[in-house]
Amino acid sequence: MNWLVTGGAGYIGAHVVRAMTEAGERVVVYDDLSTGATDRVPSGVPLVVGSVLDRQLLERTLREHDIAGVVHIAAKKQVGESVERPLYYYRENVTGLQTLLEAMTAAGVDRLVFSSSAAVYGMPDVDLVTEDTPCVPMSPYGETKLIGEWMIAAAARAHGLKAAALRYFNVAGAATPELSDSGVFNLIPMVFERLEAGAAPRIFGDDYDTPDGTCVRDYIHVEDIASAHLAAARRLAEAPAGTSLTLNIGRGEGSSVREMVDRILKTTGHEDVTPEVTARRPGDPARVVASADRIRAELGWSARRDLDDMIRSAWQGWRHRHG
Amino acid sequence: MNWLVTGGAGYIGAHVVRAMTEAGERVVVYDDLSTGATDRVPSGVPLVVGSVLDRQLLERTLREHDIAGVVHIAAKKQVGESVERPLYYYRENVTGLQTLLEAMTAAGVDRLVFSSSAAVYGMPDVDLVTEDTPCVPMSPYGETKLIGEWMIAAAARAHGLKAAALRYFNVAGAATPELSDSGVFNLIPMVFERLEAGAAPRIFGDDYDTPDGTCVRDYIHVEDIASAHLAAARRLAEAPAGTSLTLNIGRGEGSSVREMVDRILKTTGHEDVTPEVTARRPGDPARVVASADRIRAELGWSARRDLDDMIRSAWQGWRHRHG
Numbered sequence: 014m015n016w017l018v019t020g021g022a023g024y025i026g027a028h029v030v031r032a033m034t035e036a037g038e039r040v041v042v043y044d045d046l047s048t049g050a051t052d053r054v055p056s057g058v059p060l061v062v063g064s065v066l067d068r069q070l071l072e073r074t075l076r077e078h079d080i081a082g083v084v085h086i087a088a089k090k091q092v093g094e095s096v097e098r099p100l101y102y103y104r105e106n107v108t109g110l111q112t113l114l115e116a117m118t119a120a121g122v123d124r125l126v127f128s129s130s131a132a133v134y135g136m137p138d139v140d141l142v143t144e145d146t147p148c149v150p151m152s153p154y155g156e157t158k159l160i161g162e163w164m165i166a167a168a169a170r171a172h173g174l175k176a177a178a179l180r181y182f183n184v185a186g187a188a189t190p191e192l193s194d195s196g197v198f199n200l201i202p203m204v205f206e207r208l209e210a211g212a213a214p215r216i217f218g219d220d221y222d223t224p225d226g227t228c229v230r231d232y233i234h235v236e237d238i239a240s241a242h243l244a245a246a247r248r249l250a251e252a253p254a255g256t257s258l259t260l261n262i263g264r265g266e267g268s269s270v271r272e273m274v275d276r277i278l279k280t281t282g283h284e285d286v287t288p289e290v291t292a293r294r295p296g297d298p299a300r301v302v303a304s305a306d307r308i309r310a311e312l313g314w315s316a317r318r319d320l321d322d323m324i325r326s327a328w329q330g331w332r333h334r335h336g
Numbered sequence: 337m338n339w340l341v342t343g344g345a346g347y348i349g350a351h352v353v354r355a356m357t358e359a360g361e362r363v364v365v366y367d368d369l370s371t372g373a374t375d376r377v378p379s380g381v382p383l384v385v386g387s388v389l390d391r392q393l394l395e396r397t398l399r400e401h402d403i404a405g406v407v408h409i410a411a412k413k414q415v416g417e418s419v420e421r422p423l424y425y426y427r428e429n430v431t432g433l434q435t436l437l438e439a440m441t442a443a444g445v446d447r448l449v450f451s452s453s454a455a456v457y458g459m460p461d462v463d464l465v466t467e468d469t470p471c472v473p474m475s476p477y478g479e480t481k482l483i484g485e486w487m488i489a490a491a492a493r494a495h496g497l498k499a500a501a502l503r504y505f506n507v508a509g510a511a512t513p514e515l516s517d518s519g520v521f522n523l524i525p526m527v528f529e530r531l532e533a534g535a536a537p538r539i540f541g542d543d544y545d546t547p548d549g550t551c552v553r554d555y556i557h558v559e560d561i562a563s564a565h566l567a568a569a570r571r572l573a574e575a576p577a578g579t580s581l582t583l584n585i586g587r588g589e590g591s592s593v594r595e596m597v598d599r600i601l602k603t604t605g606h607e608d609v610t611p612e613v614t615a616r617r618p619g620d621p622a623r624v625v626a627s628a629d630r631i632r633a634e635l636g637w638s639a640r641r642d643l644d645d646m647i648r649s650a651w652q653g654w655r656h657r658h659g
Binding site: 114153 | 419422430476479483
């Protein structure tokens with residue numbers, strides 16, 4: 014059977030394609046190349062260039078490639094941009110998914126793995142976030158991900174879809190330098206960018222109610238994220254109609270921003286640099302760390318790579334991209 | 337200045353058009369006539385027949401009629417149907433609003449009054465529901481209304497839109513028999529339909545944790561709903577850019593289903609009929625009654641019509657439609 018991976022030419026998508034093809038699954042990539050890149054698509058994997066808003070192309074692709082399930086990763090994912098351009102985010106992420114679900118229903122494709130995000134939780138006030146922690150998203154980006162989950166759960170009930178929504182925590186690292194993240198929106202590449210500019214990396218606030226005063230997050234290697242998609246896809250093959258899973262993908266371990274910056278400085282040979290502490294950024298929750306119990310119970314999956322794997326591979330990717 | 341009323345040929349929309357034109361506002365109706373009817377549109381009020389998914393027609397209508405604000409009432413509104421056809425509801429209610437917001441932004445129209453619903457609250461566990469009661473919608477219909485509020489609030493922040501989301505409680509009654517509700521999805525017309533068929537009206541469950549064991553709701557006359565739209569529209573004319581109001585529209589008084597059925601039987605001369613108590617319907621909350629404090633404070637509005645006004649005018653409408 015064949016899987017369609019939307020956004021398969023992007024950072025996370027390319028890792029999912031890699032994990033699935035290495036495990037023997039047949040994959041087709043669907044990507045509008047707005048942020049994806051063709052050189053991330055392995056040779057032998059068909060690439061359909063198109064938008065998730067193109068209902069006809071989606072349905073034709075599902076039929077012509079005899080697709081049995083979709084891994085829907087294509088989305089806009091910058092929290093700050095989503096505040097500036099909410100209607101664009103709603104169009105791409107909400108109407109895009111709705112269009113995909115319509116095409117799947119029309120073509121009789123009933124399996125869906127969906128990229129959700131810890132952003133659905135907003136500012137959670139718990140030590141470990143479980144899938145039952147109330148969802149109060151704090152940005153249009155987080156809203157669009159929660160809306161996607163709702164839409165999928167409703168389609169599972171109404172149309173017998175089998176679905177898994179995977180709530181990513183803080184994704185980092187790369188399988189190879191070529192597949193690394195080209196964006197500079199997450200902590201690790203932001204530190205690299207400052208170092209490259211000869212500037213001290215910034216820590217946004219050290220007066221949070223956390224052990225060292227800086228924000229605590231759950232970092233997870235993109236190859237672990239990818240293997241979770243493979244596990245979810247295989248689980249859906251066995252699942253009864255109407256199955257709708259919601260699963261955190263995290264390591265279940267918190268790391269503070271200060272701890273991460275110190276590790277990055279060490280790994281990249283910048284032990285002499287002292288980070289600069291500036292004001293808090295609005296909307297940053299103090300602590301967001303996953304409970305990874307449910308995904309272990311449901312899929313038998315857990316993360317295998319650690320912080321050093323993430324930082325080292327991200328640094329190799331950065332040097333590959335930036336000379 | 338001119339207002340565009342989407343869904344203005346429907347039950348609630350036609351009452352809003354009536355209230356606004358009687359108050360001297362100039363109104364244009366935009367309706368796809370899927371459930372609306374041209375005979376509800378008063379002579380002299382322009383009618384544009386079109387879908388809220390038609391981006392070009394929306395923008396052209398906003399420009400050609402020199403529209404300054406939109407009252408967006410067009411939507412699919414049957415809870416049960418939304419469970420059966422969630423993607424249809426997401427398309428019409430979510431993508432529809434998103435398309436409208438894009439057209440408004442492009443045409444420079446910055447005022448919006450939006451039909452929301454008490455369905456955003458789901459199963460509230462409070463005596464009086466305030467606008468700060470957590471929103472946990474229990475149906476795709478309720479989800480689409482909460483999503484609409486989120487989208488509008490985000491557009492207000494990003495683009496300076498001025499908006500009011502009005503959360504309707506249980507709408508009933510009519511200004512004239514011709515404007516009455518043609519659907520049979522709410523308690524009052526459901527009782528009429530049973531009586532017409534010579535059957536006993538049904539009460540779905542009398543074992544709720546309420547004084548008489550039947551569900552308690554906040555019924556409000558559609559003419560009161562309409563006057564709240566007028567008050568909101570006028571308030572937005574004075575409001576600063578970025579204003580985003582969320583307001584309950586209810587009477588702040590609970591009525592039990594049994595009390596309502598008894599009143600209906602009396603008003604329609606069926607005192608001899610005994611209602612039939614059947615099983616609960618899944619998803620019915622025990623009690624949903626508005627706090628109407630915020631709308632009184634913000635708009636100086638409160639409801640003026642009582643249960644007898646609602647039942648009498650609904651009955652006149654029913655006899656008008658059903659001979």
